[in-house]
Amino acid sequence: MSGVHDHHGSAEMTRRVDALVARLAHRGLVTDAAIAETIESFLTHAKPSNGFRIVARAWSDDAFRARLLDDANAAVAELGIDLSHWAPVTLRVVENTADVHNMIVCTLCSCYPIALLGPSPAWYKSAEYRARAVSEPRAVLAEFGVELPERTRIRVWDSTSEMRYLVLPRRPAGSDGLDEQRLATLVTRNGLIGTALV
Amino acid sequence: MSARFALGACVRAQAAAREGHTRLPAYLRGRIGSIVALRGRYPLADERARGLRDARVEMVYAVQFSLGDHDVVADLWESYLEGPA
Structure with missing residues (x-):
């Protein structure tokens, strides 16, 4: 235990x-x-490869991406990922673009999309990340090695209710022609939290 | 019961501290933001934390706040919000 x-x-x-x-x-x-x-059972089902699969499918299938952004619970169910296994959470996927970079935090505790990413990293639960993600996210991202253009607006999603968030990173340049399985290997856990670009 | 606030409405997060458990973060109190999504109706976290079986069910709104060079979006229960002053 x-x-x-x-x-x-x-x-x-x-x-x-x-x-x-x-x-x-x-x-x-x-x-x-x-x-x-x-x-x-929980740890067998809750793993980051769930999140990677979702992103790879969204990058390769525009119709799936649209459904994912519209109703994420229904879209991930298509991949056989059952969110209701743990708790009645509503999943929201937020998409990075040239204009907006999304980042996830839970300032009040440590809410996290465990079903899709596995147990959260220690830094995600730290008082420092929880405070600074909403007060100076650009500086936090720089410490993670993420430098964004000035014009990219940072949008931080504070998980204050039953909603759980997942970032949909931008598809990396040079990944044309890769199939879903290969695309999934490019995605990282931090990319789905928003503290990495992919 | 209909939603008190509409999509795009300007709202203020309650400035006064709430007693006991709440899911209204202190750093948002008194700030003005806008409703970017209606999340649906959920039992009020403050009452559920007290173990109330019939916790009040309220609309939860995604509210976006501009904090200088970035935005923060938080999901807030209706009773955490006021119309703009």
């Missing part, structure tokens, strides 16, 4: 979660095996 919570500053949380699990197990409400199975 504790391995799931091993990141900076979480020792206290681990202790509390373990205590809660012990209480629930004592009452016969959960078993260690059931928890392990749930986590296993």
Whole structure:
């Protein structure tokens, strides 16, 4: 159980979660095996390759891209990705263009499209990223090695409700002729958060 | 029940701090933005966090705020918003 919570500053949380699990197990409400199975199933389904596939399809199929931007839950279901498996979240895909670069944050906690990207990186949950993403996103992007032209407006999506966001990066130059499978290998997790260009 | 604000409407995020749990971020309080999307109706996070079984269900709006050289869009429940002063 504790391995799931091993990141900076979480020792206290681990202790509390373990205590809660012990209480629930004592009452016969959960078993260690059931928890392990749930986590296993969760991590098997929640992986960044889901996000990469979605982007590769959107780059190669304009009609799919249009459906994805219009109703992402329905569009990703076409690829066999079932978002309802975890929680009733509504997915919104936001598209990068020459004029707008999108970036995702959850300033209040750490909401993240786990189903499509797997567990979030530690920096995404850090107080620093959560504060600076909305106050000085251009400087944050520069630290990630992303330099945008002055005229590109940065739009930061703060995940404050049941909505989860995914960035659709711009298709890289020179990727013409690549099939979906090859395109998917170009996409990175950070590109889908907006802290990388692809 | 219809939505109080229309797409494109100018709104102000409540300036006063809300008591208890809320999903209205402090850095947006008192700021003026515009409605860029209606997200549908969801139980009010503030009431749901208190464990209320019949939490009030309200329209959630995507509101875009201009913060100098960039924009921030946040999804805000109707009671977090006021008409512009």
